[in-house]
Amino acid sequence: MKRDHLTITPSGDRDLVMTRVFNAPRKLVFDAHTKPELVRQWLLGPPGWSMPVCEMDVRVGGKYRWVWKKDTDGSSMGMGGVYREVKTPERLVSTEKFDEAWYPGESLNTLVLVEQGGRTTLTQTMRYESREARAAVIKSGMEKGVAASYDRLEDVLAATSGAGR
Amino acid sequence: MQATHRLDAIFAALADPTRRAIIARLASGQASVNELAEPFAMSQPAISKHLKVLERAGLISRGREAQRRPRRLEAKRLEEADKWLERYRQLWEGNYQRLDALLDELKAQEKERKPR
Numbered sequence A: 001m002k003r004d005h006l007t008i009t010p011s012g013d014r015d016l017v018m019t020r021v022f023n024a025p026r027k028l029v030f031d032a033h034t035k036p037e038l039v040r041q042w043l044l045g046p047p048g049w050s051m052p053v054c055e056m057d058v059r060v061g062g063k064y065r066w067v068w069k070k071d072t073d074g075s076s077m078g079m080g081g082v083y084r085e086v087k088t089p090e091r092l093v094s095t096e097k098f099d100e101a102w103y104p105g106e107s108l109n110t111l112v113l114v115e116q117g118g119r120t121t122l123t124q125t126m127r128y129e130s131r132e133a134r135a136a137v138i139k140s141g142m143e144k145g146v147a148a149s150y151d152r153l154e155d156v157l158a159a160t161s162g163a164g165r
Numbered sequence B: 001m002q003a004t005h006r007l008d009a010i011f012a013a014l015a016d017p018t019r020r021a022i023i024a025r026l027a028s029g030q031a032s033v034n035e036l037a038e039p040f041a042m043s044q045p046a047i048s049k050h051l052k053v054l055e056r057a058g059l060i061s062r063g064r065e066a067q068r069r070p071r072r073l074e075a076k077r078l079e080e081a082d083k084w085l086e087r088y089r090q091l092w093e094g095n096y097q098r099l100d101a102l103l104d105e106l107k108a109q110e111k112e113r114k115p116r
Helices: A026-034 A036-042 A131-143 A150-161 B002-014 B017-026 B033-040 B044-056 B075-113
Strands: A007-011 A015-022 A049-056 A063-070 A076-087 A091-098 A107-116 A119-127 B060-062 B071-073
Touching: A007 B002, A007 B075, A015 A131, A015 B075, A026 A036, A026 A091, A026 A107, A026 A119, A026 B075, A036 A049, A036 B075, A076 A107, A131 B002, A131 B075, B002 B017, B002 B044, B002 B075, B017 B033, B017 B044, B017 B060, B017 B071, B033 B044, B044 B060, B044 B071
Parallel strands: none
Antiparallel strands: A007 A015, A015 A119, A049 A063, A063 A076, A076 A091, A091 A107, A107 A119, B060 B071
């Protein structure tokens, strides 16, 4: 089942590590993480949210800015950061900070793509400023606006997880 | 904030591979410190240190048998941490399923552009 491809594990004191396999060469997976016109098609969160602002200057020292908007009530959520390392098509390191951060500091996100037999393993490591910040981020998954309508999300997941790739 | 502290202690405890292996072992039944140390080629004090961390996080507890003091899993605490991670995972899985569809599209476009 598709849903089982994604693993999220706490690692060390401050890291969260996500891994997921994609049925595509890593050049395309890298494109999907670095080209704004592609990013805004998938990086959306729960149903009903769109991404009206997606600006990305993908080079070392370049900035990015993302804003999501909930279509029903117009509420929005923004975040941004700076690219620290860009190694096409295998590695992307960037900082991340939400406009209204509910945890201290920013996180350092490292995306690593490894291709084997036309499939790509994505490893995304998020390093938070403290253990406390890491716990706050995970906890927010249930309480914050990002996850406003989990019941609906669960329905969608249940409906799509049975479908073939 | 209390819940965040508790969650932090649980994640810190689970962030170590040996401790995750101990949890996995205890999931199939309680065990003494000796029994737990066996598969890891680790000294008893080293294992005891890991057990202390797990105990402080409330993930394991000690049985009453005076000699063995078997450790057992506190499944409720583990489920608590699991529940948080599961929510977070579902959010990302939603994104990644959209990415799956996008990648399929991109692959199809590439094939059209470069017919072989």
